[in-house]
Amino acid sequence: MKHTIVLNGCSETFLSQAEEVNGFAAAYLKDSRADKTIIFHCTDRHKPFLIANSPTPSTQLIRLPRYQPEIILRTLEQLEASSNTELYLFPGDFAGSELSPRLAYRLGGSSLIAVNKISRTENALTCHKAVYSNYMQAEFKLSERPYCISLAKGSTDPLPIAVENDVEKDVSEIDIANQEWSNTVLSFKGDQKSEPEKACAHIVDYEFVKKEAASGLENANYILVAGRGVKMKEKVDKLHTIAGQLGAELGVSRPVAMSAWAPLNKLIGVSGIMAKPQICITAAVSGAAAFYTGIEKSKLIIAINTDRGAPIIRASDLAIVDDYEKVLDELVQIITEAQCKGDTSL
Amino acid sequence: MNILTCFKIVSDLDLMSESDWVVEDHFRINTSFVKNMINPYDESALEITLLYKEQAEKLGSAVNLSALTIGSKQLDAYLKTLYALRFDKAVRIENQHDLRFSPDAISTVIANYVKVIKKPEVIILGRQSGVGDNAKTPLLVAEHLGWPCISQAVKIEPASEGLLKVSSMADDGLVIETIRPPCVLSIGNAPNSYLRIPTLKDKVNYGKKEIEVLEIENYLNQAVLEQPSEGHNITGLKPINHKRQGVVIEGSTPAEKAQNLYHNYLQERLKQL
């Protein structure tokens, strides 16, 4: 099989995309021939970094004014129409999951989002993914080529790109950014519209607000998660303080984030962050599968819930059946006392 | 401005217990005994649609709202609620086929419906729905129609001259675009977008309007309906096991439990962090 990787080099998440796809390819595409990695990027400044971290020896760089799905799709469609690539592999981020089905549609192929495992049969690609809100794992057969899949976030371990000094990287470049673009507003002048201009003629004004620094939850060693059972924003704020006292990062479940009791970058689960800490304490979280998938890779899960029958109790290593606030207040006190005595290395 | 919002009714799977996950013929699972709900992303989509209408009307522009769901008669109760929330039109495309894993078929039906009625300039959908967790329908509706699609949208506001200001989440920030319809908007995690509840008065006054019921066969050919997931077929289904030891820490007070947790389990581990 011949596969092509597509990455978004306009985003600061480029390295994690590359390592995610690289890990997946190492696990499931050992016998496949990597054709190339297509990287969309916005500034020449990052080129050496992108090339160095391209997961394949061959890299196609495409420079465009900014990440814009309509332009990227039009470019891929034209570039790949006559290619005989069987599989396009996209990372599990927002960009990968919006581009893969649309590219499949345009190339007459089949697609699947959030794939966590693949295997190859003669006339099909067997893909596994979670369905039924992460309660079930399904197997699908994709039979129309090219197969365009995006990965399930956090399902395979990221693998750093090996630096092979003796292997010459083969790089080709296309530049479609040489238009009258500005960072904020697009202006379309004259009748001779270029391809990128046509592809986003619907955009009259554009503004990008960079995310405040990442919450650090992805790589945190110790997390405390607040669930809907905490009942109000003030309690989430209090848990934030408690997390600080425990030396942990605060995460939240979806209802907490959706009620705006905490920012969205604290959301844990399939719709948010897939954490992999050594220790995870959940407070007033019921343990729905869509949430649990986000803490599944924790070494130790400690659940605090008033309901003995809550699913999180069976899905944790240790459980305390009691009011979360009382238990955590006590725990903070014990740890503070221990710190005063120089008892721990916190 | 004419807006069509598509929504799906799903079972609240968090209410299923472990032993309920029984795979039957054709990879079906009986979830009929748990309560239904509006798919969470679609609930946001519907509320964002209503918020948009309120804002646009304050600015003096007329907005016509339609809501569409594809499914069985059971769903009419939800459509009535949407009438009571002042949607102008509620449409159900009757379907008895198994389209759980067929976003290709669902998106074809929606796009064909739009082509026939020629009305909406804006189509709003949720980004993903159970039980298939497909996350493809809005993207494919856009492809079928040749319209642009903004995914992960979290806010839609009116702008001048029939334009829309759409905020959407990107992988490392927030994009705020002013766009000219037609377009497809796929709603992501939008805080504070729980669907409002209609007043009793509005239920009485508007909730009884007639729901338009259409046949799916008019929007999708029979061959596709019988083999809806061409190129993408389910061949296996099994429960995911989330079980761990679940040791319950004993104690007669919260303090005792916290002591027990700290001394017997946490203290050593914290030293190693």
Ligand SMILES: Cc1cc2nc3c(=O)[nH]c(=O)nc-3n(C[C@H](O)[C@H](O)[C@H](O)COP(=O)(O)OP(=O)(O)OC[C@H]3O[C@@H](n4cnc5c(N)ncnc54)[C@H](O)[C@@H]3O)c2cc1C
């Ligand atoms: C497509 C889709 C994607 C989703 N993605 C995510 C996701 O990424 N992340 C996510 O979190 N959810 C996600 N969900 C939602 C998920 O299904 C659940 O609804 C959600 O995780 C429930 O959050 P919760 O446990 O905080 O709230 P609840 O289920 O309401 O649980 C609250 C718990 O608190 C306990 N409690 C109450 N008071 C106390 C107290 N004083 N002390 C201790 N315990 C107490 C209760 O016993 C209960 O178990 C998704 C759903 C769908 C359909």
Ligand SMILES: Nc1ncnc2c1ncn2[C@@H]1O[C@H](COP(=O)(O)O)[C@@H](O)[C@H]1O
């Ligand atoms: N049966 C349906 N009726 C109406 N809209 C649907 C239906 N199925 C999916 N959708 C829409 O498509 C979105 C994405 O669904 P999916 O691609 O199945 O994950 C949903 O959030 C709905 O807005």
